[in-house]
Amino acid sequence: MITVVIPLYNKAPYLQRALDSVYTQTAPADEILVVNDGSTDGGGQIAHAQIDPRVRVNDQPNQGVSAARNRGIAAATQPFLAFLDADDWWLPGYLGRIREMIEAHPGAALYGTGFATARADQIVRTYGVRLRGADSQTGFGLVDYFRSATGRLVICASSMVVPKATALAVGGFPVGVPLAEDHEFWARLALQGRFALAPEALARYDVGVPGQAATYWQTGYKMQFDILSYHRFLASEWHGMSRQAARRQTGFVTFCRHELATALLQRLYWNRFDAAEAFCRELCLETLPAGCRLRFGRWLATHRCAQAAWRGLMRMAHGLRVRNK
Template structure:
C-alpha cells in the first residue's frame, strides 16, 4: 500500500516538524509526505528547512483556507491512499501499519481510520510513542449512526482510497473551516463502508492557539444545513436518510444545551422545536426541554460543561 500523507500548515511552526517526523518514522514507510504552507505568517515552512528526506514535498501558497489546502494535497498525491495529518498532531509509529491491517480485514472499505487520543501539550514538545493495545477492526456501514455512540475517527486518523476521491465531484468544501472534515467523511461513508481500528494510533493536541477544533458555533454549521436538505431531497442514499435526519436533530439538541449554558432559554427552546420531529420520544430531547423550562441557568451551565468534558473522555475510549 502506498500512502501519501497530506499536512496542511498554517501558523503551526512549533509543531510541524514533530508532525512530519511522526509521518516519516512509520514502521510501514509512507510513499510521500506533502506539506502545504497555507500562507503562514510565523515562518511555518522554514521550520522544516532541516528536512532532507526526498519523500517530503513542501509547497507554499497564499492563504486559501484548510479545505483548499487539503484539496491541493489530494490533487498532488501520487499514492493509492491519501492520509491526512494536521500540523499540530502526530501519528503513532504503527499508524500506517494499523491502516494496512484495517484494509486486510475489510478490503471493501474505501476509508481507513483509527481511533485517536487527545493531549494537552501546547508547547510543541515531541510526543513519545504511547501504548496501543491490540484492538479489533470495526466495519462501519452507517457512519452517522456510529458517530452518535462516540467519534470513531478524526482528520488526523483517516486515509481515503485515491481512486474513490477521483470519483467525487467535491472534496473538502472550500470556504468552510468548521465541520468541513465531517462533511467529507459522511459523504464518503454514504458511498462505501469505513474500516476503523479501535485503538488510538493518532494524537490530537488540544488548546493550541488558532486551532479550528476549539471553535464552537452557536448556529447550524453549513454542512449540517446541507445534510438536512440532502436527506429530504433524496441526495443521501435511502439507507442513510433516517440517520442523517437524526444526526442533525441531535446537533440541534446540543445547540439548545449550549444556549442554556449561556442563559438563552428562548434560543434553547427554538432549537428544541427544530429538533422536535425527530426528538419528541428521545430521552435526551426530553431532558433538555425540562432543563430549558425548569433548571436555573447557573446549574445548566455547570452541567453542560461537565457533560462536554465527560463526552470527550468517553469518545477516546477504545472499543474492544
C-alpha cells in the same frame, strides 16, 4: 500507495514533530506532501529544508485548512491519502494498521484508528470505535459510521486515510467553513460506504498548543449560534430522503437527530433562544422527535417553558445515546 497530506499554517514549532512521526512509521509512507497555506512563522522554510526525498512542498496564499487539504488531494500521486495536521503526530504503528485494513477491506470509504488528545505529551483522553464479535478479535472492522459515531467521536482529522477517488467524488473538504469541516467531510464519505476502523489510539491530537484552546472556544461559542454548513448538510440530506430510504438508513436518521438535537441544546444552554428558534425554523423542527417538537412549540408560544424544553431535550438526547449502544 499512501500520500501523507499535512496542511500547514503557522505551526512551525510543531511541524518537525509531525514529520518525524511520519519518518518513523514501521510501514513507510510513499509520499509526504506539505501544503504551506501562507505561513508567516517560518514553517514553510522548515518544510522546504527537509532532506527526505519523499517530501514535496506546495506553497499557496492563505486560504484555510479545507483549501489546503484539497490542494493536497489534487496534488497527491498515490491512491490513498493520510491526513495529518501539523501540530499532531502518529505512533509508529499507525500506517501499518491502516495498510492492514486496506488489504482486508479494499472498498471502504475511509480507514481510521482511534486517537488520544494530548497536552505536553501527556494523554488527556482517548477516543475510538467500539467493536463487537469477530471484529474485536481482528482489531478492526467495517462499520456504519453513523451508528458508530452517534454520541461519540471515533476518528479525528489526523487519524483518517481516504481513497483519493472517494475524496474527489464527494468534492473534498467544504471550503469557507470555519468549524466542523471535517465532520461534514466524514458524513459525505459515510453516505458513500462503510468505514474500516480500529479502536486503538494510534494518533495524537494536541490540545496544548498555545492559543489553540482560546481560539477554539471563542470560535466555537460564536459558531454554535450560527447555522453551520455541517448541520445544513445533514438536514438537507435527511429531508431529501424518501420514506423507504429513511427506513433503510436508520443509522443516518438517528445520527442526524442526535447531531441536530445537540446543536439545539447548545443554544438553549447558553440562553440564546433567538438562535435556537432560528436554528429550528431553518433546519430541524420537523425532523426532531415529536416530544421535542411539542416542548419547543410550547416554549415559542409562552417563552416561559425554556427550562422544561431543556430538561425534555436532555432526556431525548440521552435516550438516543442509550438506544444506540
